[in-house]
Amino acid sequence: MRASDMTWHEYRDRVKESVIFLPVGSMEQHGPHLPLGTDTLLAGQMAELAAERVGGIVLPTIPFGYKSQPSSGGGQLFPGTTSMNADTLVHVVLDVLQETYRHGGRKFVLFNGHYENVMFLTEAADLFVNSVEGARVLMVDWTALLTEEMVQDLFEGTEFPGWDVEHAAVTETSLMKYFAPELVRENKIVDGGFARKPVYAVFPPDPSSIPSSGVLYKATFASREKGERLIKNVIPRVAEVVQEVFG
Numbered sequence: 001m002r003a004s005d006m007t008w009h010e011y012r013d014r015v016k017e018s019v020i021f022l023p024v025g026s027m028e029q030h031g032p033h034l035p036l037g038t039d040t041l042l043a044g045q046m047a048e049l050a051a052e053r054v055g056g057i058v059l060p061t062i063p064f065g066y067k068s069q070p071s072s073g074g075g076q077l078f079p080g081t082t083s084m085n086a087d088t089l090v091h092v093v094l095d096v097l098q099e100t101y102r103h104g105g106r107k108f109v110l111f112n113g114h115y116e117n118v119m120f121l122t123e124a125a126d127l128f129v130n131s132v133e134g135a136r137v138l139m140v141d142w143t144a145l146l147t148e149e150m151v152q153d154l155f156e157g158t159e160f161p162g163w164d165v166e167h168a169a170v171t172e173t174s175l176m177k178y179f180a181p182e183l184v185r186e187n188k189i190v191d192g193g194f195a196r197k198p199v200y201a202v203f204p205p206d207p208s209s210i211p212s213s214g215v216l217y218k219a220t221f222a223s224r225e226k227g228e229r230l231i232k233n234v235i236p237r238v239a240e241v242v243q244e245v246f247g
Contacts, residue, residue, distance in 0.1 A: 001051045003059050011057075016104035019056040019246055022096060023047040024121060026065030026114035029078035031168035031215035032188040034176055036080045039065065042172065043113025045179045046142060046235065053239035054246075056109070059100065062092060065114035070205040071198045072115050072164040074214045077207055086120050093124035101132050107246045108137045115164060138245050143171075145237040146230070154226055161217050165197065169217035171230065178227030191218040 003011055003020075025040025035041075044061040051058045067083040068075050076083065084092070097108060108128075110121050118141070125137040143163050151160055154170055166172075169192070176184050192215030 001048060001056060001058050003057050006057075011103070014057060015100070016106070018105075019051070019054055019107045019109055019242055020100055020105045021047040021051045021056050021058045021109045021111050022093070022100075023058065023061040023111040023113060024065060024093065024117055025061050025063055026068070026073075026117070027063060027080070027082040028065070028068050028073055028114065029081050029168075029214045030172060031192065031213055031219060032190065033185040033215075033219065034168055034173060035183050036082075037063065038168070038172055038176060039113040041180060041183075042175050043111055046113075046231070046238075047109070047111040049231065049235045050109075050111070050140075050238040050242065053235065054242050056242070059096065061113075062096070065089065066116040066120050069116055069201070070210050071194075071201070072216075073167050074210055074216065075205050077205070077210065078214055089117065089120045090124045090127070093121060094127055097124065097128045097135075097137070098131070101128075101135055106135050108135065109242060110137060110139045112139065112141065115167070136245070138242065140238055140241065142234050142238060145234050145241070147233060150230065150233045153229065155221070158218055158221055161193075165194070165216040167216040168192075168214060169219045170221045170226070173219045173222030174224065174227035174230060176227070177222060177224040178231060181224065189219045189222070190215055191220050192216055193218070 023043035025043045030038040040061050040063045047058050064084050068081050192211040192213045
């Protein structure tokens with residue numbers, strides 16, 4: 001289902017009828033135990049599983065996202081966090097959508113793997129559908145599709161802190177243990193968190209207010225089994241939404 005693995009003949013013969021998935025990730029710190037490409041890897045893997053269920057095509061994952069924010073990703077202060085300006089991200093996504101439309105694609109899924117990307121993917125989708133005829137774009141936030149029972153299961157023994165600070169913690173660490181355990185530094189998994197969660201933003205940010213590990217919640221509560229249960233719970237629901245929107 002990967003467009004990059006197809007010949008141009010194979011792509012040409014499928015693109016007009018298929019749902020086209022565009023995963024968008026980031027290059028962002030994920031604590032001492034997860035790689036900088038965590039968001040990119042997870043977005044691509046999950047998009048492929050969903051596309052497999054609906055006969056879709058998956059475009060290469062965009063590996064850079066919008067700027068990490070202190071209260072949801074630790075911010076731009078960590079070495080390795082490499083981000084796009086808002087206008088750049090919007091136009092990269094817009095260019096890919098317009099090019100794929102030129103090839104005949106009409107049904108698109110933006111599969112986001114990075115919390116801070118949301119509004120800029122929204123802008124790209126809006127600009128795109130208003131610049132062409134006959135195209136539709138679905139934006140998928142897989143966290144919103146998790147059942148309440150699944151959320152309780154994931155955070156058993158602790159509290160759900162909200163998706164904004166669930167960074168490099170339970171869900172991402174569990175998913176990485178499932179998809180790419182060789183990239184998880186098991187002996188460096190730590191819990192983190194804010195002494196006082198910020199309720200406002202200050203520019204430039206105060207480094208002393210950001211957890212020094214880059215982990216914003218409890219990564220030690222993660223497990224491969226939780227990652228597997230999460231995928232089995234959410235991917236069918238993503239596929240159901242895609243089929244509901246595109247038929």
